[in-house]
Amino acid sequence: MKKLTAILVLIALILTPVLAQGEKEVPAKVVEEVKPAGTVEVVWWTFHGATNVAYFQKVIDAFNASQADYHVTIEYQGSQNELMAKMQSTLPKELPALFHFAIENIGMVSGADYAVKAQGYVDKDKTGWPELKNTYDSFYAASLDGEGNLVGYPSGVSYPTIYYNADMLAKAGIDPASLTSYPKVLEACRTLVKGGYTKYGIGFHTDAGYYVNAALAREGVVAYNNRNGLDAPITECLYKDGGVVEDAVTNYLNFYKDLYAENLGVPFGANYSSEIIPLMASGECAMMLGVISMTTKMLAAVDNGFEVGVIPSPSITEAGSRAGEPSGGTWLFIGNNGNKWAMQGAYEFMKFSSKGEWAGHISASTGYLAPSTDAYESAVYKNYLQNTFPGIKVVYESLANSKGDALMPICGVSAEIKNANKLAVEMVSKTPNDATVNKAVKTAYDQIQEAIELYNLSN
Amino acid sequence: MINPRIVKNTKNIASYSVKLLIGLAFISPLIIGLMFSIHTETELSQLPLRLFPKVPTLENYAKVFTVVPILHYLKNSLIVCGVAIVSQIILASLAAYGFVFFDFPLKNLLWTTILATMMIPGEVVIITNYVTIQNMGLINSYSGLFITSLISGTSIFLMRQYYKQLPKDFKEAATLDGCGDIGFLFKIAMPLSIPTVSALAIYQFVRIYNAYFWPLLVTNKDVWRTVQVGVSYLVTGDVEEYGKVIAAAMVAMTPAVVAFIFGQDYIIKGMVSGGVKG
Numbered sequence: 187m188k189k190l191t192a193i194l195v196l197i198a199l200i201l202t203p204v205l206a207q208g209e210k211e212v213p214a215k216v217v218e219e220v221k222p223a224g225t226v227e228v229v230w231w232t233f234h235g236a237t238n239v240a241y242f243q244k245v246i247d248a249f250n251a252s253q254a255d256y257h258v259t260i261e262y263q264g265s266q267n268e269l270m271a272k273m274q275s276t277l278p279k280e281l282p283a284l285f286h287f288a289i290e291n292i293g294m295v296s297g298a299d300y301a302v303k304a305q306g307y308v309d310k311d312k313t314g315w316p317e318l319k320n321t322y323d324s325f326y327a328a329s330l331d332g333e334g335n336l337v338g339y340p341s342g343v344s345y346p347t348i349y350y351n352a353d354m355l356a357k358a359g360i361d362p363a364s365l366t367s368y369p370k371v372l373e374a375c376r377t378l379v380k381g382g383y384t385k386y387g388i389g390f391h392t393d394a395g396y397y398v399n400a401a402l403a404r405e406g407v408v409a410y411n412n413r414n415g416l417d418a419p420i421t422e423c424l425y426k427d428g429g430v431v432e433d434a435v436t437n438y439l440n441f442y443k444d445l446y447a448e449n450l451g452v453p454f455g456a457n458y459s460s461e462i463i464p465l466m467a468s469g470e471c472a473m474m475l476g477v478i479s480m481t482t483k484m485l486a487a488v489d490n491g492f493e494v495g496v497i498p499s500p501s502i503t504e505a506g507s508r509a510g511e512p513s514g515g516t517w518l519f520i521g522n523n524g525n526k527w528a529m530q531g532a533y534e535f536m537k538f539s540s541k542g543e544w545a546g547h548i549s550a551s552t553g554y555l556a557p558s559t560d561a562y563e564s565a566v567y568k569n570y571l572q573n574t575f576p577g578i579k580v581v582y583e584s585l586a587n588s589k590g591d592a593l594m595p596i597c598g599v600s601a602e603i604k605n606a607n608k609l610a611v612e613m614v615s616k617t618p619n620d621a622t623v624n625k626a627v628k629t630a631y632d633q634i635q636e637a638i639e640l641y642n643l644s645n
Numbered sequence: 646m647i648n649p650r651i652v653k654n655t656k657n658i659a660s661y662s663v664k665l666l667i668g669l670a671f672i673s674p675l676i677i678g679l680m681f682s683i684h685t686e687t688e689l690s691q692l693p694l695r696l697f698p699k700v701p702t703l704e705n706y707a708k709v710f711t712v713v714p715i716l717h718y719l720k721n722s723l724i725v726c727g728v729a730i731v732s733q734i735i736l737a738s739l740a741a742y743g744f745v746f747f748d749f750p751l752k753n754l755l756w757t758t759i760l761a762t763m764m765i766p767g768e769v770v771i772i773t774n775y776v777t778i779q780n781m782g783l784i785n786s787y788s789g790l791f792i793t794s795l796i797s798g799t800s801i802f803l804m805r806q807y808y809k810q811l812p813k814d815f816k817e818a819a820t821l822d823g824c825g826d827i828g829f830l831f832k833i834a835m836p837l838s839i840p841t842v843s844a845l846a847i848y849q850f851v852r853i854y855n856a857y858f859w860p861l862l863v864t865n866k867d868v869w870r871t872v873q874v875g876v877s878y879l880v881t882g883d884v885e886e887y888g889k890v891i892a893a894a895m896v897a898m899t900p901a902v903v904a905f906i907f908g909q910d911y912i913i914k915g916m917v918s919g920g921v922k923g
Contacts, residue, residue, distance in 0.1 A: 271772070
């Protein structure tokens with residue numbers, strides 16, 4: 187009996203995989219090519235809070251009023267990381283048709299199931315999208331995947347920049363336009379602090395990992411193989427290549443080493459909003475490395491106490507190319523929720539919001555950069571340039587001379603890369619000596635390489 | 646010879662001064678928050694920061710009440726807390742009673758399993774719970790918000806510890822008087838456990854009221870949002886408007902502070918009698 191049972195079990199085990207059919211594939215539902223009558227709801231998930239949502243709402247209202255096919259609703263879903271976690275764990279039917287993500291995560295979005303690339307819609311679009319052609323090269327290039335497909339479109343372009351107290355720099359005889367590389371920024375800090383003009387030369391936004399990428403990009407250094415992920419998935423971090431990349435990373439960290447060894451900077455880790463901007467406003471700090479979306483906060487704090495200026499992100503060395511512009515900030519992407527018409531509506535809204543008038547409105551209200559010449563030349567943005575922040579023109583001059591994107595790494599572990607970079611800067615700022623610089627480069631390399639390998643193993 | 650009365654008074658003054666200073670140190674974040682909430686945004690962005698504003702303003706509170714429906718968020722939070730706490734008290738009492746007064750097969754294994762759930766951080770299961778909730782169709786509903794808080798190992802543990810301390814004579818006397826288990830539980834054991842139940846209620850209130858990520862995950866629309874998510878909604882991109890955020894935090898923390906003030910004695914009694922796993 188036992189033998190018979192064993193034989194039957196064996197036969198069952200052999201036959202099971204043979205006979206198993208798995209889940210029957212349900213034929214894909216054929217969706218009508220003609221949009222069904224009625225208004226399709228387009229849900230948009232964002233990580234922007236109430237103030238910015240109010241600015242976006244104005245664009246949404248205009249879009250909803252301009253046609254009857256689609257109705258857009260914006261919904262707040264927590265911080266960038268929380269929205270990312272939610273997108274990744276939400277079932278397709280519950281996903282939004284439109285969502286905001288930081289452009290640094292384009293590599294993640296590009297390969298994700300929860301998103302579709304905008305390029306497919308652009309290709310089928312018979313009415314055209316003129317604003318796309320007028321988008322600044324750097325921002326357009328940053329919106330593409332490695333094969334040149336448009337993945338998303340800028341909704342709030344941020345940009346690494348150094349804010350400065352123009353009056354103080356003028357008094358110290360420093361020409362802000364000359365601060366094109368970090369050694370020159372260091373020299374300016376020495377002049378400002380040792381000359382008694384201020385207590386701190388510069389303070390840093392603590393999202394240091396992003397600025398490492400930006401600095402490498404401005405240097406013209408490709409820090410990852412496969413052209414930073416454009417040609418093929420990144421498999422290797424080049425921080426320990428014993429050549430150009432390692433030198434660039436080391437030089438960048440040397441800037442922090444020298445700065446903190448001479449006590450020229452606001453202690454690293456200070457909050458930009460509650461500590462560094464108030465320090466600048468009170469004249470105790472001359473410069474701040476941040477992003478352009480901090481403008482409204484900066485101007486409000488300074489309250490016309492002095493003129494605020496900005497310079498584009500410097501290169502690591504004076505020999506750096508400074509040819510491209512590193513992008514940052516918020517992009518719009520189309521969510522893959524299976525609702526064809528909601529996704530089409532998302533694309534239509536993406537186009538609508540890029541119109542000069544509306545993109546200009548968002549940029550002028552939030553302090554983000556105009557993504558296109560249409561937005562830059564809009565009446566609302568011209569008013570901003572003239573009356574609110576004339577100093578920002580320098581950034582557009584840099585953009586006009588740009589050769590395109592400064593090529594930040596495109597991969598699914600951008601958050602891990604940023605964290606590893608930040609740790610390296612923290613280590614050097616805390617213990618500013620050569621040994622720490624070497625250790626920081628190795629630690630960053632090890633962490634990034636491990637993250638890349640883990641990601642590639644699981645994807 | 647120093648007058649003993651003067652010595653006593655001096656000791657009293659010193660003792661109260663020290664207590665007052667310690668109390669002020671503990672309450673200072675609240676006082677600072679309250680004072681900063683009546684500063685303008687510009688004043689909060691300039692150094693030196695002053696505790697007392699140049700011109701006190703309620704504009705931050707006005708903005709909080711107009712920009713976000715904070716009272717609606719508060720209502721949602723209180724509904725979720727109310728349902729979850731009542732459920733926890735009833736279910737935990739029943740479960741704990743069973744563990745203390747009944748013998749049944751696999752009792753120890755079951756108890757160990759309940760204890761084991763207390764050792765798993767909530768963050769570990771939050772995404773799988775979220776997927777389950779989506780499959781159950783409970784997104785954007787009160788059910789989705791409170792379903793994971795209806796019972797917890799901590800509550801069962803707390804109630805069990807209390808019931809274990811009840812003298813067995815009580816049960817025997819009640820049984821002799823013809824009182825069944827349900828009668829004993831609801832007429833004798835639960836009324837006696839009011840300090841523990843209160844501690845449990847306050848502990849769970851603070852935990853559920855302060856929950857942020859779960860309510861954010863299972864709700865998409867404003868109408869279902871709880872107060873903690875509402876406060877975070879006031880932070881925008883790279884611009885942190887501290888005045889508004891602090892004002893909203895002051896409004897949001899009011900129910901928790903009130904609950905703590907009125908229930909602090911019970912919390913201490915409950916912790917001492919049963920022990921709470923933090």
